[in-house]
Amino acid sequence: MLIVGLDTAKKEPLYEQIYFCIKEEIRTGALPFGSKLPSARRLAKHLDVSRNTIDSAYGQLAAEGYIEARPKRGFFVCQVEELAELDISLELEEEEAEPEKEKFPYDFSPVGVDMSQFPYYIWRKLLKEIMIDDNSELFQKGNFQGDLELRRAIMYYLRQSRGVHVHTSQIVIGSGMENLLFLLRQTLGEKQVVGIENPVYTNAHGILKELGFGIRPIVMDAEGLSVEALNQTDANLAYVTPAHQYPTGVVMPVGRRGQLIRWAKEKEGRYIIEDDYDSEFRYHGKPIPALQGLDQNDKVIYMGTFSKAIAPAIRISYMVLPKKLVPVYQKTGKAFSCSVSRIDQKVLTLFLSEGHFERHLNRMRNIYKEKHDLLLECLKEMPLEVCVFGQGAGLHVIADFQIQNQEAFQKRLKEEGVMIYPLSLYYIEGVPLKEQYILGFTRMTKEDIIKGTGKIKDVLFEIS
Amino acid sequence: MLIVGLDTAKKEPLYEQIYFCIKEEIRTGALPFGSKLPSARRLAKHLDVSRNTIDSAYGQLAAEGYIEARPKRGFFVCQVEELAELDISLELEEEEAEPEKEKFPYDFSPVGVDMSQFPYYIWRKLLKEIMIDDNSELFQKGNFQGDLELRRAIMYYLRQSRGVHVHTSQIVIGSGMENLLFLLRQTLGEKQVVGIENPVYTNAHGILKELGFGIRPIVMDAEGLSVEALNQTDANLAYVTPAHQYPTGVVMPVGRRGQLIRWAKEKEGRYIIEDDYDSEFRYHGKPIPALQGLDQNDKVIYMGTFSKAIAPAIRISYMVLPKKLVPVYQKTGKAFSCSVSRIDQKVLTLFLSEGHFERHLNRMRNIYKEKHDLLLECLKEMPLEVCVFGQGAGLHVIADFQIQNQEAFQKRLKEEGVMIYPLSLYYIEGVPLKEQYILGFTRMTKEDIIKGTGKIKDVLFEIS
Numbered sequence: 063m064l065i066v067g068l069d070t071a072k073k074e075p076l077y078e079q080i081y082f083c084i085k086e087e088i089r090t091g092a093l094p095f096g097s098k099l100p101s102a103r104r105l106a107k108h109l110d111v112s113r114n115t116i117d118s119a120y121g122q123l124a125a126e127g128y129i130e131a132r133p134k135r136g137f138f139v140c141q142v143e144e145l146a147e148l149d150i151s152l153e154l155e156e157e158e159a160e161p162e163k164e165k166f167p168y169d170f171s172p173v174g175v176d177m178s179q180f181p182y183y184i185w186r187k188l189l190k191e192i193m194i195d196d197n198s199e200l201f202q203k204g205n206f207q208g209d210l211e212l213r214r215a216i217m218y219y220l221r222q223s224r225g226v227h228v229h230t231s232q233i234v235i236g237s238g239m240e241n242l243l244f245l246l247r248q249t250l251g252e253k254q255v256v257g258i259e260n261p262v263y264t265n266a267h268g269i270l271k272e273l274g275f276g277i278r279p280i281v282m283d284a285e286g287l288s289v290e291a292l293n294q295t296d297a298n299l300a301y302v303t304p305a306h307q308y309p310t311g312v313v314m315p316v317g318r319r320g321q322l323i324r325w326a327k328e329k330e331g332r333y334i335i336e337d338d339y340d341s342e343f344r345y346h347g348k349p350i351p352a353l354q355g356l357d358q359n360d361k362v363i364y365m366g367t368f369s370k371a372i373a374p375a376i377r378i379s380y381m382v383l384p385k386k387l388v389p390v391y392q393k394t395g396k397a398f399s400c401s402v403s404r405i406d407q408k409v410l411t412l413f414l415s416e417g418h419f420e421r422h423l424n425r426m427r428n429i430y431k432e433k434h435d436l437l438l439e440c441l442k443e444m445p446l447e448v449c450v451f452g453q454g455a456g457l458h459v460i461a462d463f464q465i466q467n468q469e470a471f472q473k474r475l476k477e478e479g480v481m482i483y484p485l486s487l488y489y490i491e492g493v494p495l496k497e498q499y500i501l502g503f504t505r506m507t508k509e510d511i512i513k514g515t516g517k518i519k520d521v522l523f524e525i526s
Numbered sequence: 527m528l529i530v531g532l533d534t535a536k537k538e539p540l541y542e543q544i545y546f547c548i549k550e551e552i553r554t555g556a557l558p559f560g561s562k563l564p565s566a567r568r569l570a571k572h573l574d575v576s577r578n579t580i581d582s583a584y585g586q587l588a589a590e591g592y593i594e595a596r597p598k599r600g601f602f603v604c605q606v607e608e609l610a611e612l613d614i615s616l617e618l619e620e621e622e623a624e625p626e627k628e629k630f631p632y633d634f635s636p637v638g639v640d641m642s643q644f645p646y647y648i649w650r651k652l653l654k655e656i657m658i659d660d661n662s663e664l665f666q667k668g669n670f671q672g673d674l675e676l677r678r679a680i681m682y683y684l685r686q687s688r689g690v691h692v693h694t695s696q697i698v699i700g701s702g703m704e705n706l707l708f709l710l711r712q713t714l715g716e717k718q719v720v721g722i723e724n725p726v727y728t729n730a731h732g733i734l735k736e737l738g739f740g741i742r743p744i745v746m747d748a749e750g751l752s753v754e755a756l757n758q759t760d761a762n763l764a765y766v767t768p769a770h771q772y773p774t775g776v777v778m779p780v781g782r783r784g785q786l787i788r789w790a791k792e793k794e795g796r797y798i799i800e801d802d803y804d805s806e807f808r809y810h811g812k813p814i815p816a817l818q819g820l821d822q823n824d825k826v827i828y829m830g831t832f833s834k835a836i837a838p839a840i841r842i843s844y845m846v847l848p849k850k851l852v853p854v855y856q857k858t859g860k861a862f863s864c865s866v867s868r869i870d871q872k873v874l875t876l877f878l879s880e881g882h883f884e885r886h887l888n889r890m891r892n893i894y895k896e897k898h899d900l901l902l903e904c905l906k907e908m909p910l911e912v913c914v915f916g917q918g919a920g921l922h923v924i925a926d927f928q929i930q931n932q933e934a935f936q937k938r939l940k941e942e943g944v945m946i947y948p949l950s951l952y953y954i955e956g957v958p959l960k961e962q963y964i965l966g967f968t969r970m971t972k973e974d975i976i977k978g979t980g981k982i983k984d985v986l987f988e989i990s
Contacts, residue, residue, distance in 0.1 A: 078812065122811035125918070127749070127779015141781045174667070189653055203638070203838040237701050237865035244708060248736055268861035272712055285591070315591015317606045347586040348542065374667040377867045397732035401701035401865050403841045454589070 068109060076111055077118035084119065088128050088139055099129060099137040166481040168514030172309070172458040172502030174374055179429060181422055188412045192405065207392075208235025208380070208400050209407045215414040216380050224341060225351030226364055228382045234391065237377040237401040239337075240269050242365060245398065246335075246381065247273045249391040250299075256335070257297035259287050261488035263308040266301060266337065275299070279490040282307065286314035289321040298332050300325070304353045305341035309488045309500050311452010311460050319353045326361035333384065335363045342371045342423050344455045345431040360384040368410065370457065371423055378402050378410055430457065433503040433511060440515035441501075445522050451498070458502040460485065463522060468497045470525050478517045532573060540575055541582035548583065552592050552603055563593060563601040630945040632978030636773070636922040636966030638838055643893060645886055652876045656869065671856075672699025672844070672864050673871045679878040680844050688805060689815030690828055692846045698855065701841040701865040703801075704733050706829060709862065710799075710845065711737045713855040714763075720799070721761035723751050725952035727772040730765060730801065739763070743954040746771065750778035753785040762796050764789070768817045769805035773952045773964050775916010775924050783817045790825035797848065799827045806835045806887050808919040809895040824848040832874065834921065835887055842866050842874055894921065897967040897975060904979035905965075909986050915962070922966040924949065927986060932961045934989050942981045 068079055087093040100108070102116040109116075120137055123129045129137045207213065213233040220226035236242040243266075247254065255276035258267060262279070271277055278295040281288050287302050300322060304314035314322075326332040336353045344350065354362040364382040383391055400407075413419050434453065441448045441461055451460040461482075465471055468484070475482065483500040486493050503511060532543055551557040564572070566580040573580075584601055587593045593601045671677065677697040684690035700706040707730075711718065719740035722731060726743070735741055742759040745752050751766050764786060768778035778786075790796045800817045808814065818826040828846040847855055864871075877883050898917070905912045905925055915924040925946075929935055932948070939946065947964040950957050967975060 081812075118811060125777060125811055126814050127777070127781055127783070140779065142784055186654065190650065237705075237867075238863050240862040241701075241705070241865055252738075265861070272858055272861045274716075313589060313591075315604065317591055317604050319591070320606055347582060347589060348545075350590050377863070377865060394736055397729070397736045398704040399702050399841070401705055401841060403701070403867065403870055406867055406870070 068111070077115045077122070080109070080111075080116065080119040081122045084123060085126075085128055088123075088142060093139050095139055095141045097139045098135075099139070101136055166476070167479040168506070168510055168517060169481045170458075170483070170501040170503065170514065171481065171505060172483060172500050174502075174505050175370060175457070176426070176429060176433075176504050177373060179422075179425060180373060181418065184418050185409065185413070188409045188416075188418075189405070192408045192412070204400060204404045204407070206396055206398060206400050207231075208233065208402065209404065209411065212407045212411040212414075213380075215411050219414060219419070220352075220364075220366070220382065223349065224338065224366075225355035226382060227355055227357075228364075229385075232383045232385060232388055234381045234383065234395070235400055235402055235407065236379055236381065238369070238379050239266065239365065239367065241401050242379055242381040243269050243273055245391065245395055246363060247275065248394045248398075249383070249387055250333075254299055255295070255297045256299040256301050257287070257292045257295055258301040258490070259303065259307060260490050260492070261309055261485060261494070262301075262490060263303065263337070263339070264488055267490060270301065277490070279492075282310060282312065284312065285318040286312045287318075287322070289318065289325050292322075293325060298329070299335055300333075301335045301337065302353070303337045303339060305338050305350055306343075306452065306456035308337075308339065308456075309452075309458070309460065309485060311456060311458070313350060313455065314353070316356070319356055322353070323357050323359065323361060326357075327359045333361055333363050335365065338364060338366045340370045340456045341366075343427060343430055343457060345427070345434055346454050354382065360386055363387070371419070371426070372410075372413075376406070376410070378406060430504060433506065433508060434459070436508055436511050437501060437503045437515070440512060443515070444519055446526060457504045458500050460498050461501055462496060462498045463518075465522065465526055467525060471521065474521045474525060475518065478521060480514050480517045480521075482518070532575070539579075541579045541586070544569075544573070544575075544580065544583040545586045548587060549590075549592055552587075552606060557603050559603055559605045561603045562599075563603070565600055630940070631943040632970070632974055632981060633945045634922075634947070634965040634967065634978065635945065635969060636947060636964050638966075638969050639834060639921070640890070640893060640897075640968050641837060643886075643889060644837060645882065648882050649873065649877070652873045652880075652882075653869070656872045656876070668864060668868045668871070670860055670862060670864050671695075672697065672866065673868065673875065676871045676875040676878075677844075679875050683878060683883070684816075684828075684830070684846065687813065688802065688830075689819035690846060691819055691821075692828075693849075696847045696849060696852055698845045698847060698859070699864055699866055699871065700843055700845065702833070702843050703730065703829060703831065705865050706843055706845040707733050707737055709855065709859055710827060711739065712858045712862075713847070713851055714797075718763055719759070719761045720763040720765050721751070721756045721759055722765040722954070723767065723771060724954050724956070725773055725949060725958070726765075726954060727767065727801070727803070728952055731954060734765065741954070743956075746774060746776065748776065749782040750776045751782075751786070753782065753789050756786075757789060762793070763799055764797075765799045765801065766817070767801045767803060769802050769814055770807075770916065770920035772801075772803065772920075773916075773922070773924065773949060775920060775922070777814060777919065778817070780820070783820055786817070787821050787823065787825060790821075791823045797825055797827050799829065802828060802830045804834045804920045805830075807891060807894055807921060809891070809898055810918050818846065824850055827851070835883070835890070836874075836877075840870070840874070842870060894968060897970065897972060898923070900972055900975050901965060901967045901979070904976060907979070908983055910990060921968045922964050924962050925965055926960060926962045927982075929986065929990055931989060935985065938985045938989060939982065942985060944978050944981045944985075946982070 068076060102113055102120060106113045106116045124131060127140055128142060130140050131137055210230060212235060213230040216233055217228050217230050220228050234245060255278060256270055257278045257280040259282055260279035278297045281291045286304060286307055292300055304319060306313060322334055326334050338352055341349060352364060354364040361384060367379040368376050438450060438453055441450055446464045449462040453459045485498040485500060532540055566577055566584060570577045570580045588595060591604055592606060594604050595601055674694060676699060677694040680697055681692050681694050684692050698709060719742060720734055721742045721744040723746055724743035742761045745755045750768060750771055756764055768783060770777060786798055790798050802816055805813060816828060818828040825848060831843040832840050902914060902917060905914055910928045913926040917923045949962040949964060
């Protein structure tokens with residue numbers, strides 16, 4: 063007869079204690095394959111518990127496959143010997159800690175945005191509005207391409223502000239560029255070769271590489287990606303950031319845009335991927351319209367994000383597909399639900415359609431313009447003349463400090479708590495003729511821009 | 527001299543009107559490549575506008591690459607003739623309408639959950655709590671694997687409720703199974719062949735196929751996926767739903783689990799993908815622990831989701847990787863930011879850690895149990911004896927109505943506004959010996975379950 067040590071003081075109900083005990087006997091082999099268990103009635107009497115308790119324990123054991131009921135004969139132990147050897151308890155390691163990043167008091171990082179101006183109260187208000195009790199539709203699965211009303215709001219924005227020729231059916235919403243480039247790869251199929259700007263936005267390079275795209279680094283000149291060099295490769299795709307090349311800040315002039323469009327037109331299967339990542343920010347004159355708007359051949363895959371214009375944590379990006387790729391995408395893409403939660407989609411829809419986005423952009427443009435102009439002013443104060451590139455737009459500038467000993471320069475800056483980012487880090491192959499530096503200004507306060515550039519000045523005095 | 531029709535009544539500022547006009551002249555070829563523009567001073571005088579206005583217009587044209595400044599000589603038209611041929615305005619099609627789905631008053635769909643019980647007010651309260659003004663950290667980019675505190679909350683849940691051996695570093699958060707299977711494919715590399723249950727959860731099949739996994743359909747028996755049949759294929763992965771097979775509802779007994787684990791152990795590179803999609807719902811006895819908890823060989827990739835237990839629109843799923851795959855994943859996965867917004871992650875963290883999830887699950891388990899039991903009762907009332915499978919757990923049952931003419935049966939049901947789902951739709955290859963039907967019960971009210979099964983009864987009377 064089974065010996066079960068029952069303890070009514072324990073938290074576990076009696077049936078669970080019986081279940082665990084029998085399970086252990088089966089797993090250790092004490093109750094071997096084929097043995098018959100006592101009838102529920104006998105065991106109940108033996109343990110002085112109710113018949114229901116035993117029924118529950120046997121029921122659970124049967125549900126998990128430790129025992130089986132044979133009609134009119136009772137319960138028998140199943141074959142589970144494979145598990146005997148497994149009975150070693152796994153040791154769990156120590157929990158990880160969030161990795162600490164080295165922090166610099168004056169970090170001219172080109173990544174991230176100034177969140178101090180984020181209209182939290184509006185975002186909260188919109189969230190509150192849509193979270194009314196009966197809005198249960200939001201918690202059901204939505205359109206795989208993204209909610210139609212969000213795509214419509216993005217369509218209006220892109221037509222008006224970026225000159226993009228677009229229609230809701232061409233728009234795909236995704237949680238970041240990773241997701242969209244993945245969907246694009248599924249749409250285009252295997253064996254895609256992409257020519258990318260060198261130096262390049264390293265994230266994009268990493269994602270494209272991970273996704274199995276063939277990579278051809280293409281040399282940049284003063285007008286952006288060299289179409290001549292692109293033509294000498296087997297690339298059928300060109301990844302470009304024409305509004306404000308990352309990292310060099312080059313704005314691709316209209317002539318070069320035309321060349322690139324002609325390159326795409328020349329062969330079936332060629333496309334331009336236009337990453338319009340920070341095009342909202344231009345500090346003098348009107349924003350330069352997207353390359354997509356110039357193209358009449360259905361050859362541009364346009365990508366944009368709200369990470370820069372709203373917040374990095376708003377994982378919402380979008381892609382505008384050429385018309386002929388839409389049915390191809392819809393066939394393969396249907397398997398993948400939209401990766402953005404419908405609540406986020408709805409909040410963003412209201413944020414766009416109620417004009418909050420435009421107001422927020424205008425405010426941020428002014429704030430960034432002030433920081434941008436201040437940074438340029440400060441860079442004029444250096445002991446040597448500093449050449450600045452890529453100014454007037456975007457969220458960073460490039461500076462050539464005209465010095466020889468880069469190593470000493472970087473070392474001393476770090477010691478002073480200043481972080482600026484060498485352009486050479488962004489090269490896929492080769493190195494720049496002269497080292498230059500990326501200085502982002504969005505996350506710095508004006509005071510820190512002044513203090514940080516002051517420290518750069520001191521170091522330059524010291525080492526030159 | 528340029529002729530610009532200026533209209534001070536227009537909304538566009540004067541500099542924009544001048545800019546547009548010159549741009550058009552360049553694009554149409556009226557101002558050919560190489561022509562010199564009038565000096566800003568002369569044009570300002572000619573048009574009777576301020577010098578600044580002309581400077582702005584020229585500045586914008588230069589920024590976009592239509593003209594270039596030659597030092598001390600003035601502005602000249604750039605080469606943009608490539609664009610001349612492009613000057614046809616694109617026609618935009620009509621906007622799409624959200625596709626209308628055929629609606630049935632009595633839809634026994636296995637998809638979706640009962641949202642009438644969703645604790646909207648708690649979700650809203652948590653959202654409100656975390657959206658306080660200074661919580662800007664939430665809008666910055668987070669850990670690519672998912673926020674540590676969310677992974678910790680999931681770890682505790684999985685250890686306690688599912689018997690999963692897990693540590694935060696093994697958990698990856700993603701927006702749905704699509705995203706996680708994609709990350710898994712990146713981790714495992716190419717040429718993965720997966721044995722999947724036949725019939726199967728068609729979404730999983732679609733995603734695996736789209737992701738380029740080789741697919742081997744494996745026959746199911748009364749204990750689930752046949753390990754013998756699996757062994758006869760070249761599959762190195764096995765995709766299983768042991769807690770409650772989708773769609774058949776089979777619970778894989780512990781003996782079969784052991785066999786499957788041994789299969790995985792036999793060769794390097796073999797893994798079991800355990801999709802524990804609806805394991806939270808078991809209506810009699812305690813939930814059956816995950817297969818992952820039995821495995822001591824680091825061979826199980828465990829996947830779970832909050833789509834069933836909370837809401838389909840909460841696009842948050844998780845994956846527990848075997849320890850030896852963690853560094854491999856981290857190397858490739860770093861390129862992909864976590865696809866879930868940090869706000870959603872934070873709300874879910876609180877929902878889990880403050881006990882709301884457990885309470886919600888308990889409530890839903892009771893509600894679903896009532897619906898489940900009612901459905902079984904109703905199915906007993908049929909004119910012929912109905913065999914029911916897969917009951918006692920999950921969000922649907924399988925019924926064999928023991929009739930011959932399935933076509934007439936389905937046709938008449940639809941006419942009566944009843945939708946039940948033929949099992950044959952879930953077969954990747956072959957057909958079932960006998961047609962059976964999936965009846966989901968989560969989204970139906972009790973009244974509709976009674977009325978819907980009443981209609982099934984009427985149709986059965988009529989056709990048999």
